[in-house]
Amino acid sequence: MHTSFHRYNPMIRKLESIFKLTEDERQALENLPMQVAVIKDDQDIVREGDCPSRSCLILSGFTATYKITAGGKRQIVAFGIAGDIPDLQSLHLKVLDISLTTLTPCQVGFITHEALRDICTRYPRIAAAFWRETLVEGAIFREWVTNVGRREGYNRMAHMLCELLVRLRVVGLAEDHTCDLPITQSEFADALGVTTVHVNRVLQQLRADGLIKLKGDRLNIPDWDRLKEAGEFDPAYLHLENNQAAA
Structure with missing residues (x-):
């Protein structure tokens, strides 16, 4: 079932922490169709090698983005919280190079890439907000590398x-x-x-x-x-x- 998340929308609050949205842009994001699901803890949402046709918005709970070594050791490279879209890169990168799992029971909203492309075409500033979000994620990754390495x-x-x-x-x-x-x-x-x-x-x-x-x-x-x-x-x-x- 597809729905719009009209109540508390953590994605809007998250985007507004790094990018000022207009009222029309906020409304367009609130009306973004998504399939809301509740997922138990310790469940993979997507896996490395997948070619998804939708991205995942975390509405509640905690997730982890991770890689697995050939020896089976897991390296968590990011924690996801409400408002994050941890696999947003799948909108432009066909094959996922990471896996995403739930650490706690999570409520997530799946948004099709078609819907995301449509809103980015109709609202170029929303596309810029998503771009800025991925740039901030890159900055966080760099800080994590420094943290773990030094x-x-x-x-x-x-x-x-x-x-x-x-x-x-x-x-x-x-x-x-x-x-x-x-x-x-x-x-x-x-x-x-x-x-x-x-x-x-x-x-x-x-x-x-x-x-x-x-x-x-x-x-x-x-x-x-x-x-x-x-x-x-x-x-x-x-x-x-x-x-x-x-x-």
Whole structure:
């Protein structure tokens, strides 16, 4: 069943964090037809080698974009949250070079490439907004490469927690310096290029240093400035229109 997502639309909020939309453009995005589905956790949405005819908008939940080595090891190269379209590149790249999986139960909206091409033709500024979004994703990838390649485990984790909090705040899913973060230590390990044991040790140290509080899936950052310093976190690479989200 195809529907338009007229209520809270995280895609619009996400795009507006990096690009100012007009009322007509907002309305066109709200009317974009999509097939809404609920997907259980730990389910692949698309796989490397697929040639999809639609892209996936995350409406709720967390996803991971990943690659698998020949030896079967997984490297997570991006976390997806509400408002993200993690496989938007499939609109122009015929064959996917990544896989996308759910980390939690997710509500997703599948949008056909035909509908996306149509809205981009009718609203060139929306096409520019999507282009800007993919450029920001590229900037995030570069920051992740630097994080994994050149920072120590403690600093890597601090940086990643800072980024996730800011991104969640942009789409209204974080209050001040508190958010739900249902990402497991194993998943963090796959993203940071370390072992699960090392992730546990680093989180314990961040707690002991008073930089974070973790209760179940609830993250609280009591000292934002010190966590940013520990992670060498500068939100400039997120290219936000309103820098309040990163404060």
